[in-house]
Amino acid sequence: MSSVDDLSGKKRAILIAAEKCFASQSYEGVSIRDIAHEAGVPIALIGYYFGAKNELYHAIFEYHSSYISERLAALRQARQHSDPATALSNIVNVYILPTLKLKDDEEGNYFSRMVMRGVIDQHEASERISKEFYDPMAREFMAALQEALPHASPESIHWSYQFALGALLHHVLDTRTERLSAGLCPAHQGDLAAPYLVNFIIAGIRSATSGNLA
Incomplete structure (x- = not known):
């Protein structure tokens, strides 16, 4: 199943937070910790929902x-x-x-x-x-x-x-x-x-x- 097939709650918060972070600085300059802080979620939850940073980046475009x-x-x-x-x-x-x-x-x-x-x-x-x-x-x-x-x-x-x-x-x-x-x-x-x-x-x-x- 695509990571964006059931997008609600914390999943959506993570994607929006990631968009904000990637929009404001370079891809290399953004860390999973930055995104977790912006979304207000534990770092581990991002990996659980989306995997590595490059997969989260790709999930935004799927969305x-x-x-x-x-x-x-x-x-x-x-x-x-x-x-x-x-x-x-x-x-x-x-x-x-x-x-x-x-x-x-x-x-x-x-x-x-x-x-x-x-x-x-x-x-x-x-x-x-x-x-x-x-x-x-x-x-x-x-x-x-x-x-x-x-x-x-x-x-x-x-x-x-x-x-x-x-x-x-x-x-x-x-x-x-x-x-x-x-x-x-x-x-x-x-x-x-x-x-x-x-x-x-x-x-x-x-x-x-x-x-x-x-």
Whole structure:
């Protein structure tokens, strides 16, 4: 049975505590003791429910697997049913907006920051997560871009994905925007940032795939 099949009480408290810890510091910097303290449970209980730290890390993504599956399904839907005139916009929207919506939810914010931190840290546990949960989404996004922009070279599609992810990653992790904008751009309100980020990424993809490189 999956460790998240019957998630309630102390199991849920442990997962939420782990998300908080992994979101705030590197995977290597988080100890089982830290998570137990955050959850208010004995250290041994974490091992009993989830096993080693890497298995607990994986269990968090199992817990959120429906969100990941929904994003992948939305990408496939946009790829198959978008009008050519709006295909690129639809693809970028369904790729970006769920993450911004998640960021605005307190628990979701821990998870989204944890995901992005894993991308930056590139540790062994996050490599497993990338291959299992996120590589299929990356390939679907790039395939959708290639179909929406048939003139684009495969190389430009790959780099477009890479840089789009970079912009999203930075926005999710950055906490300076409210300070730098003197309060005009609150970091916690993704709905305000969404049209700017989406338009920025769309314009970047169009430019990167145009073939007119400096």
